Amino acid sequence: MNRAFNRKKDKSWMHTPDALAKHYIPYNAKFLGNTEVDQPKGTEIVKEAVRKLKFQRHIKKSEGQKTQKVELQISIYGVKILDPKTKDVQYNCQLHRISFCADDKTDKRIFTFICKDSESNKHLCYVFDSEKCAEEVTLTIGQAFDLAYKKFLESGGKDVETRKQIGTLQKRIQELETENSGLKKQLWELEEQLMIAPVPPAGSISFKPPMSTDVFDMVPFSTVTPLVPIPASNGTPPPPTTTSPPDMSKDLFGAEPFDPFTCGQADFPPDIQSRLDEMQEGFKMGLTLEATVFSLEPLGGRC
Numbered sequence: 528m529n530r531a532f533n534r535k536k537d538k539s540w541m542h543t544p545d546a547l548a549k550h551y552i553p554y555n556a557k558f559l560g561n562t563e564v565d566q567p568k569g570t571e572i573v574k575e576a577v578r579k580l581k582f583q584r585h586i587k588k589s590e591g592q593k594t595q596k597v598e599l600q601i602s603i604y605g606v607k608i609l610d611p612k613t614k615d616v617q618y619n620c621q622l623h624r625i626s627f628c629a630d631d632k633t634d635k636r637i638f639t640f641i642c643k644d645s646e647s648n649k650h651l652c653y654v655f656d657s658e659k660c661a662e663e664v665t666l667t668i669g670q671a672f673d674l675a676y677k678k679f680l681e682s683g684g685k686d687v688e689t690r691k692q693i694g695t696l697q698k699r700i701q702e703l704e705t706e707n708s709g710l711k712k713q714l715w716e717l718e719e720q721l722m723i724a725p726v727p728p729a730g731s732i733s734f735k736p737p738m739s740t741d742v743f744d745m746v747p748f749s750t751v752t753p754l755v756p757i758p759a760s761n762g763t764p765p766p767p768t769t770t771s772p773p774d775m776s777k778d779l780f781g782a783e784p785f786d787p788f789t790c791g792q793a794d795f796p797p798d799i800q801s802r803l804d805e806m807q808e809g810f811k812m813g814l815t816l817e818a819t820v821f822s823l824e825p826l827g828g829r830c
């Protein structure tokens with residue numbers, strides 16, 4: 528998982544697993560903003576993003592605008608950025624989309640992370656200013672990423688290929704059910720034709736086909752052993768057999784909607800494969816933690 532776990536050897540995790548799995552760790556910080564970057568990782572990438580947002584912040588500060596204050600809530604489900612007063616969620620960064628996290632080893636205030644946007648798929652660099660806890664925030668994100676990845680493997684990620692095969696089988700079962708319904712309808716129509724066929728006059732010669740099998744490789748129909756339902760007594764044929772619509776709240780195997788952190792290995796919803804693939808890809812890329820110098824020449828003053 529790249530350098531996310533190399534740094535773990537040097538720094539102990541800050542929190543208990545339950546604190547991040549069942550709750551969240553809050554931090555207060557100033558939010559300098561986010562900016563698009565062209566790579567998911569890289570020290571130089573975040574350095575340039577920090578310089579850019581610091582410069583924009585100083586321009587706004589000279590115009591009398593204050594730096595926005597936010598609350599960060601870090602858990603195994605992601606990093607939420609909220610308004611500290613209203614608790615409105617401004618950004619929700621899922622951990623498997625965060626690929627790089629860094630703090631300033633000289634300033635001790637600035638920290639940043641790169642996250643892939645869920646809608647545009649662009650990589651955005653988020654930059655924050657905190658009160659001497661930048662390193663703690665990055666380590667907390669690293670610990671949450673570690674726990675989330677392990678939880679993903681335990682609950683839903685280790686059998687992604689199996690889930691793909693089951694998804695294919697589910698699709699094939701639906702196709703066979705449709706095909707079976709069509710064959711039943713054809714058999715019913717053939718039965719109707721046999722029952723309404725005219726009776727030849729007495730003494731006429733009629734050809735009697737051999738009693739073998741029909742085009743469906745089945746024993747020809749007889750009134751003694753019918754293959755499909757017999758028409759009603761009033762002479763009206765029964766409606767063709769139809770397949771009832773599936774229960775959309777469950778799949779063909781009766782599975783409930785998938786939660787990657789709570790479902791068991793036997794739950795296989797039909798619409799989850801793309802989400803599983805995306806989570807697997809994000810966790811496989813790993814989270815790189817860095818301690819670096821963002822600015823050799825500070826722009827002057829605090830943000």
